[in-house]
Amino acid sequence: MDAERRDEALTASALDGEIRAALDVDPSPEFLARVRTGIASEPARATSRLLWKFVAVGAMAAVIAIAAVVSRSNEMSSMFPADRMPLQARTVAPFSQIVPVASGFSRTERSAEAFALRPAAHQPPEPEILIDPRESMALRRLIAGTREGTLDLSAALQATTPTTMDLPPLSEIAIPVITIDPITPEAGDEGARQ
Amino acid sequence: MHDQAVRLAGSLIGVEPELEQEFEVRLVESSTLAFRVAFSVLRHRQDAEDIAQEAFVKAYRGFRQLRDRDRFRAWLVRMTWRLAIDRQRNDRRRTSREQENAGPPIPPAETATEAVDARERAEHLWAAIDTLPEKLRVVVVLSNIEEHDIGDVARLLGLPPGTVKSRLFLARQRLKEQLQWMLSDETRR
Numbered sequence: 001m002d003a004e005r006r007d008e009a010l011t012a013s014a015l016d017g018e019i020r021a022a023l024d025v026d027p028s029p030e031f032l033a034r035v036r037t038g039i040a041s042e043p044a045r046a047t048s049r050l051l052w053k054f055v056a057v058g059a060m061a062a063v064i065a066i067a068a069v070v071s072r073s074n075e076m077s078s079m080f081p082a083d084r085m086p087l088q089a090r091t092v093a094p095f096s097q098i099v100p101v102a103s104g105f106s107r108t109e110r111s112a113e114a115f116a117l118r119p120a121a122h123q124p125p126e127p128e129i130l131i132d133p134r135e136s137m138a139l140r141r142l143i144a145g146t147r148e149g150t151l152d153l154s155a156a157l158q159a160t161t162p163t164t165m166d167l168p169p170l171s172e173i174a175i176p177v178i179t180i181d182p183i184t185p186e187a188g189d190e191g192a193r194q
Numbered sequence: 195m196h197d198q199a200v201r202l203a204g205s206l207i208g209v210e211p212e213l214e215q216e217f218e219v220r221l222v223e224s225s226t227l228a229f230r231v232a233f234s235v236l237r238h239r240q241d242a243e244d245i246a247q248e249a250f251v252k253a254y255r256g257f258r259q260l261r262d263r264d265r266f267r268a269w270l271v272r273m274t275w276r277l278a279i280d281r282q283r284n285d286r287r288r289t290s291r292e293q294e295n296a297g298p299p300i301p302p303a304e305t306a307t308e309a310v311d312a313r314e315r316a317e318h319l320w321a322a323i324d325t326l327p328e329k330l331r332v333v334v335v336l337s338n339i340e341e342h343d344i345g346d347v348a349r350l351l352g353l354p355p356g357t358v359k360s361r362l363f364l365a366r367q368r369l370k371e372q373l374q375w376m377l378s379d380e381t382r383r
Contacts, residue, residue, distance in 0.1 A: 012366050015373070018319050019338040027229040031243050035221060035250045042254055 217257050220266050221250060227267065227340060228274045234335040235278035237320060245281055249274040268350045275332055322372035330365035337362055 145151030228249055233242035253270050260266060323331060336347045337358075344362065348355040 011370060015366060015369055016338055018315065019323070019334065022316050022319055023230050023234055023335065023338055025230065025233050025239065026226060027243055027246070028239070031229065031246070032221065032225055034243070035225065035247045038247050038251050039217075039221075039254045042251055 213258060216263070217254060220253075220263075220270075224267055224270055225250070228270055230339045231271055231274045231335065232278040234323075234331075234339075235275065235282050241281065241285075242278070245278045246274055249277055252277075268352060271336065271350045272352075279328070318373055318376045319369075322369050322376065325372055326365055326368060330361050330368065333358055333361040334365040334369070 142151065146153060225246065228246040229242055232245040232249070233239065236242050236245065249270060252273055253266070257266075260269065323334065326334065332351065333347060336342055336350055337344070342350070344355050344358050347353075347362075348358045351358065
């Protein structure tokens with residue numbers, strides 16, 4: 001038993017000896033010098049890497065700044081489209097001139113103060129309602145006059161709408177007698193093929 | 195402008211002289227270890243030197259961040275092993291060619307017959323080591339470099355000594371079996 005163990009131990013140590021001998025290889029004398037050279041060139045590489053990082057960060061910042069400027073200019077141009085300006089000038093009267101009255105028109109429902117709180121530049125774009133300025137003025141005057149009582153609308157309230165036109169009496173209509181003349185056959189034998 | 199940037203970058207990442215000196219000491223005391231670890235995988239002197247050098251350059255880059263400097267050898271060994279295994283996988287054909295041409299190092303022999311025997315033995319041994327799984331192989335290699343004991347190998351691999359012991363036992367058993375099988379196969383021929 002002991003002899004077996006000794007044999008086993010010897011075999012293991014012999015094996016280790018073989019492996020040790022196989023691994024008993026030394027690097028070449030230039031190896032350390034090569035490693036030192038490789039390491040010496042390392043800071044320069046690291047410096048250039050850092051430089052590249054600086055350059056990359058700078059370029060990225062420039063791209064972001066340009067993108068921000070472009071998007072802002074686009075935003076401004078969408079807020080003030082050139083083709084909308086004449087339409088607004090033509091259709092919307094200055095707020096100071098608008099009389100705050102209740103009306104069916106969406107524009108005149110709001111009070112002048114409400115308009116004043118919201119500058120026109122920040123209003124979302126919505127379709128404009130085009131009304132003839134004279135018609136609009138007349139309607140405003142009518143509504144304002146009614147509210148103030150300066151206009152008398154009683155005649156308008158009492159007026160009846162004519163439903164149908166007056167027709168003449170039926171007796172006066174003369175309908176001529178309708179006479180139907182018999183059809184006379186043409187000359188020839190009756191029933192013969194023509 | 196460029197010079198200024200270079201100076202600034204150099205001052206930011208330049209290694210202090212004390213660190214350089216410390217690294218130099220580590221390099222001198224661990225160069226053979228790194229080389230042998232790489233050699234145990236690649237079996238080619240020049241490739242092993244390349245890998246060991248690569249490992250040292252990587253170690254130099256990360257040396258400042260290494261908190262526990264006493265673990266430098268363990269760190270280096272694992273890095274070298276990993277680099278060597280990667281190189282072996284990427285470059286298997288070249289490694290086998292070199293093995294055919296150069297062969298593993300042969301222990302000094304007195305006669306030509308002894309030299310042939312030694313070469314054959316070494317070839318068998320490396321073939322047997324190559325059949326081991328990686329975790330057994332690294333244990334058996336490290337335990338036979340620089341007379342590392344089980345505690346040293348455990349520290350180098352960051353494993354409990356008991357694990358190293360059992361792996362070493364298992365590795366030796368398998369190696370013996372492999373070598374016996376190879377020898378008996380050779381005798382039959």
